[in-house]
Amino acid sequence: MPNSTKNLNHRVIVIDDDKEMRQSLIYLLSAAGWEVEALAETSMIENKVAAFLPDVILSDVRMPNSSGLDLLSEKSNVAQLPIVLISAHGDIPTAVQAMRDGAYSFLEKPFDPQRLLTVLRNAAEKNRLSKDAERLRKQLATLSGLDRVLLGKSEMLQSVRESVLDFSSADAAALILGETGTGKELVARALHNLSDRANGPFLAINCATIEAEGFEKRVFGEAGQSQGLFRQAEGGTLFLDEIGTCTLDVQAKLLRAIELREILPVGADKPITVNVRIVSASNEPLDQAINDGRFRSDLYFRLNNVVIDLPTLRSRKDDIPLLFEHFLQNYAELYETQIPEVTTEDMAILITHEWPGNVRELRNVAERLVLASRRGAGSVSEALRVQNDMGDVPETLREAVAAFERTLIAKAIRNHKGKMDAVAEALGIGRRTLNEKIVKLNLNKSDLLD
Template identity: 55%
Template sequence: MSLNSNILVIDDDREMRSSLRDLLTSGGFQVETISNAQQALDTLRQKQFDVILCDVRMPGMSGLEFQQLLKPISKVPIVLMSAHGDISMAVSAVQDGAYTFLEKPFDPRRLLGVLGNAAKLNQLTLNNDRLKERLSKLTGLDKILIGESEPIQRLRNDVFDLSHVDSNVLIIGETGTGKELAAHGLHDLGRRASEPFITLNCAALAPAQFEEALFGLSDGTPGYLDRADGGTLFLDELGAIPLPLQPKLLRVIETKEFTPVGSTETRKSDFRIISAANEKLDDAVESGAFRQDLFFRLNTVMITLPPLRARSDDISLLYTHFLNHFANSYEIDVPVSTAEDFSALMRHDWPGNVRELRNVCERRILMARRGGGSFASALSGAVDDDKTYPDTLREAVAAFEAQLIAKAIKSSDGKMDDAAQMLGIGRRTLNEKIVKLGLNKSDILEKT
């Protein structure tokens, strides 16, 4: 039971309120009693409690009616009690969201246990809500976790859940998907948040320098393991760790002990390892370039970051975010997006992922500072500038639809059911779009 938890007791019987106050106070609760449900609703709009204990049968407003009116006001667990209860009432109360239902007279020990557990549940819910709010506001992390697509929602949930544990995490993803930012999220939401987050880019060190950089020197020069004590060591480009050093790193992970280069003194470091690699790490394990036992030690939990092309629904949201961010940074107005910009944005397959989109948006703002440019030109030749674009967004969307439909008709050799299936729409919808767009099936099939 949570000591000093606040409990609101609602009962029209004065003697019952007094008895419950004495019992719950002796059990470690801070208690406030109220005689009717309407007054309780008014109180709950002004004050927070950890759990509510409410009688069912009261004049004016019953406990079940109070429970319904409480939902838009508070998520505090409610325990209902009645001397006239029955099974159907209990089932109805719990199905409507009550924490549980107690029938009078009840065992005082059971009552204290139920209320204590309900108070703990409320505290856990509040803590989770606070952590989720922190997650949404993290500097850097929010820039990579923007979006409403299913892959990005799963990623947000994974980062939130795994931040609470101390297991090693391996983050797999293409270049530019935001592996380091996800690692920061895992650190910033966990118990080590106030301790160091140390990044070691394994590909940036020459093999001869790696051991000294990791373990430090006998003259007292600290290595990455020393610097990460108490916090998180982020190993980026994991596959670049020199093979001869991998057994030593494996031992450090298992024992949290290491010896600086040139020293005989064993040192300890309490760190969590988060590592990142591209999808080719499996090939390195298979070829023997990366030790399988080290791989298994580091991938206790694995997160895979989605490439931008797998969450195309988020592209426009990211585009708007980055344009506004850089316009604010460079102190200029956000340039107006044209149909040409929209077409270029949606046609590009973004091999560099979110990092590429971010850089292109920054170039677009820099061009706007000089009084010109377009999103297409900011792509630096990735878009065919010889093509002409519609003048309006509506025309651009229509042209894009016409292009997709024509491609599907050609690919299906004019079989409209097959074309509709390829497009993911019904045959009737396809026919309506063909008429609306003024397309001719014969003309499409005749074109090479």
């Protein structure tokens, strides 16, 4: 999708009691590509600004019930906008006073149309740059939040952080790949929060939780009843989690919406243009799903303009001490208790664990340990044992089955010392099926036997 957010028309509110002048200004500005709202006086300006969100205000100075100069002294969001004043009674003292009071510019009637357009454009662009700079300051102030979301010193994590920062400025569709619990939605939110769409909505949907027959209404909306997620996310980001669970029929409808940048609500006669960045995620390699005939290759190539692969926790075990300490501090603050002591033996237990639930599972163990320590009991091994008994409960049946299969196969490979025929026999499946599952579940035999 092109970055249409950068090319949105500028918005202006025109205030002039002279109807003929007001209509003339509306025609001039509209012809130049501006979005225009007009008022005959300043009394309703607050409501109009709140609803229309203009980039600049163009106001006459002298009107029967108010003055454009009064706008400059407003202690509100109106005075925060650039205000361009025009007057048929202009004089040097008035102009000087207006500029001192904060007016962006002062023009005398009759004015040159091109000069007016230039002044307004410069004022609007300055206002948008000011907003962008403020948003950037907020981003920089919270940039450490990205470090907290993707906490770790491993090269893999550093690469992911760099990818998020690089790709956030792009408006192309992004695909996030990673096992359950690796933080796919957190990365999607980071891509949104660091993008030009940060002021727009971020909406997330887990595709696996929506029945195929209800998907169209939920995502595209229904004429005269509901907007649907695409329209609700207008100007922002729509995150499609577990995209691989969509049926082929749903995939075809998503492909059309992404390709044409328009949707057809259920029961509607005409399509509606949408301006949304699509970020999707999957906990399985979609190329395997394509080979199995479960996923459309044309949709895959529309979704993967940008690809971010999230590493598993077991592939970056050096990060476990840092992550665990971070989670302990957070939960100790949350539950208003002391941070539990973690011994060398405790840390060894954590590092040797396989972590099928990844960072989410590690966080759950940390929380369990903090809660136990409040009662003067608990240990890492006990917290981990409870975790294993309960499982890192996945959000969907597909995730639950994948997590169970991953744990079972990994255990069998270790028990049979990597002899795959014996592993297949113990599991009661064929060797080919075993190989396919190892690839699908992203298991590494050498890692399991280290």
